[in-house]
Amino acid sequence: MFKLKTILIYAFLSMAAFVSIFPFLWMIVSMTNKSVDVTKGRILPGGYLLQNIQSLFTTVDLVPAFINSAIIAIVTTVAALLIASLAGYGFEIYKSKGKDIVFNILLLSMMIPFAALMVPLYRMFGRITQTFPFIGIDTLAAVILPTVTTAFLIFFFRQNTKMFQKELIEAGRIDGLSELGIFFRIFVPSMKTTYAAAAIITFMSSWNNYLWPLVVLQSPEKKTIPLLISNLGAGYAPDYGVIMTAIVISTLPTAFVFFFMQKHFVAGMMGSIK
Amino acid sequence: MSVRLKKNAIGWLFVIASVVLICLFYFYPMLQALLLSFQSGPGANLHFAGLDNYKRLFMDPTFIAAVTNTFIYLIVQVPIMIVLALFIAVLLNDKTLKWKGFFRTAIFLPCVTSLVAYSVIFKYLFAEDGLVNIVLMKLSIIPEAIDWLTDPFWAKITIIIAITWRWTGYNMIFYLSALQHVDQSIYEAAKMDGASPFQQFFKITVPLLKPIILFTSITSTIGTLQIFDEIMNITKGGPGNATISISQYIYNLSFEYTPDFGYAATVSYVIVILIIILSIIQFKAAGDRNV
Numbered sequence: 001m002f003k004l005k006t007i008l009i010y011a012f013l014s015m016a017a018f019v020s021i022f023p024f025l026w027m028i029v030s031m032t033n034k035s036v037d038v039t040k041g042r043i044l045p046g047g048y049l050l051q052n053i054q055s056l057f058t059t060v061d062l063v064p065a066f067i068n069s070a071i072i073a074i075v076t077t078v079a080a081l082l083i084a085s086l087a088g089y090g091f092e093i094y095k096s097k098g099k100d101i102v103f104n105i106l107l108l109s110m111m112i113p114f115a116a117l118m119v120p121l122y123r124m125f126g127r128i129t130q131t132f133p134f135i136g137i138d139t140l141a142a143v144i145l146p147t148v149t150t151a152f153l154i155f156f157f158r159q160n161t162k163m164f165q166k167e168l169i170e171a172g173r174i175d176g177l178s179e180l181g182i183f184f185r186i187f188v189p190s191m192k193t194t195y196a197a198a199a200i201i202t203f204m205s206s207w208n209n210y211l212w213p214l215v216v217l218q219s220p221e222k223k224t225i226p227l228l229i230s231n232l233g234a235g236y237a238p239d240y241g242v243i244m245t246a247i248v249i250s251t252l253p254t255a256f257v258f259f260f261m262q263k264h265f266v267a268g269m270m271g272s273i274k
Numbered sequence: 275m276s277v278r279l280k281k282n283a284i285g286w287l288f289v290i291a292s293v294v295l296i297c298l299f300y301f302y303p304m305l306q307a308l309l310l311s312f313q314s315g316p317g318a319n320l321h322f323a324g325l326d327n328y329k330r331l332f333m334d335p336t337f338i339a340a341v342t343n344t345f346i347y348l349i350v351q352v353p354i355m356i357v358l359a360l361f362i363a364v365l366l367n368d369k370t371l372k373w374k375g376f377f378r379t380a381i382f383l384p385c386v387t388s389l390v391a392y393s394v395i396f397k398y399l400f401a402e403d404g405l406v407n408i409v410l411m412k413l414s415i416i417p418e419a420i421d422w423l424t425d426p427f428w429a430k431i432t433i434i435i436a437i438t439w440r441w442t443g444y445n446m447i448f449y450l451s452a453l454q455h456v457d458q459s460i461y462e463a464a465k466m467d468g469a470s471p472f473q474q475f476f477k478i479t480v481p482l483l484k485p486i487i488l489f490t491s492i493t494s495t496i497g498t499l500q501i502f503d504e505i506m507n508i509t510k511g512g513p514g515n516a517t518i519s520i521s522q523y524i525y526n527l528s529f530e531y532t533p534d535f536g537y538a539a540t541v542s543y544v545i546v547i548l549i550i551i552l553s554i555i556q557f558k559a560a561g562d563r564n565v
Contacts, residue, residue, distance in 0.1 A: 009368075013365060116543065226503075232394070247394065
């Protein structure tokens with residue numbers, strides 16, 4: 001009886017693990033196969049990897065898309081961390097009635113779905129395109145600006161600031177540091193884990209963002225990785241081997257973040273609900 | 275200026291950038307959307323239309339299909355995923371279990387893929403001549419290929435399977451972390467009193483994890499109400515409008531068909547209102563039960 005239960009548990013977990021991993025295995029195996037073999041359902045590795053990589057780089061503009069995505073993700077992450085941590089720190093350390101009210105109003109923005117924002121945002125950026133072409137429609141800046149500040153990240157930093165030792169602030173003041181100096185010289189270095197977790201969350205969601213870039217970016221050379229993958233996937237005569245190679249390469253940055261920073265990643269997720 | 279007032283003023287300087295940006299990119303657009311929802315017309319030629327857009331909602335079959343589909347995803351997928359994630363988390367929390375790290379990492383792995391990338395993979399796997407049909411037919415589970423993407427019923431199932439694959443591990447991690455903080459002696463005591471594993475699960479685990487279950491069900495609900503990437507990349511809303519979601523309909527109204535920004539804004543207010551209502555219901559439901 002006991003044995004049977006144990007076997008069932010292992011069987012179930014193995015099934016769940018297999019189903020979770022299988023699409024990855026298939027993707028990696030298909031990267032080494034010819035397109036026709038992929039459609040025939042071949043699940044063994046083949047010898048077509050180099051040809052796939054070669055035709056990927058000759059037929060698909062992966063490199064520019066990769067660069068666009070990287071610029072967007074890095075700028076968004078740096079700006080988001082700076083703005084949100086300043087705010088989270090400000091709301092917690094300089095607590096006042098007025099700020100608490102403003103904070104709660106900001107939290108309401110978490111309820112607003114992006115689909116509801118996209119039409120007015122598109123029109124807003126459309127209107128400024130004439131006067132400020134460098135942040136108008138079809139610029140990377142237009143992708144970045146609306147996604148930089150999220151109430152979630154401000155909330156996340158405020159929650160974590162609660163664990164910051166307030167005595168350090170007094171010590172900094174006695175040492176003659178300015179308020180901003182205390183923030184940059186004492187708070188930032190002592191909250192590395194919080195920043196790491198926030199960076200992972202922001203980088204991953206920015207790297208994978210699809211809807212807003214789809215709306216605001218138009219010219220092919222501005223496309224990001226998700227737009228490129230989506231276009232490849234929608235093609236009428238897809239070369240499966242090449243597409244799988246593109247997907248694997250485009251997943252590498254987030255997979256890297258996942259494997260090397262898994263602890264921070266989980267800590268980051270949990271930090272959001274403390 | 276007194277020290278207190280000065281500090282208060284400095285505090286505002288810390289938060290001002292985020293306040294301005296959130297007002298500019300969240301609250302101001304929502305106000306614009308509200309004004310837009312009373313206007314109608316193609317592209318930039320908008321004119322005041324009163325409540326026409328709101329009346330149009332009730333007679334628009336695509337809108338009704340989009341709301342119905344979104345609710346089907348919500349009602350079928352979210353509970354299945356949460357139960358599955360809880361179940362796996364409880365199994366993984368067993369101290370005697372071997373290869374725990376492997377199982378946890380494997381089941382969490384789908385989270386590394388972008389929504390677009392996994393959608394494209396699922397589209398291929400579930401194609402009529404795709405691997406899922408090939409394997410199911412080889413194993414004689416099904417006599418002939420299922421039209422996973424082109425049959426109105428199966429297409430919805432495919433979307434539900436896809437979302438469940440992507441997000442179960444994500445939710446599981448929350449439950450697992452919470453379970454690790456639960457005092458094991460409670461279970462020991464329950465076992466001594468003769469509680470079955472099922473009783474332990476429903477009388478101890480579920481009530482203890484209630485705040486986290488509430489949190490994950492609200493985030494999942496908000497996520498599902500906004501679902502777009504998967505629909506767009508797996509079925510494009512088809513066949514017909516069998517899988518179209520509210521977000522995709524807003525996108526189509528604004529950027530696929532002749533742009534009708536006014537009506538699109540009206541539809542988008544429907545999601546906002548749904549999210550607010552459902553979040554309140556979930557808070558209420560969680561609050562009323564055995565607090």
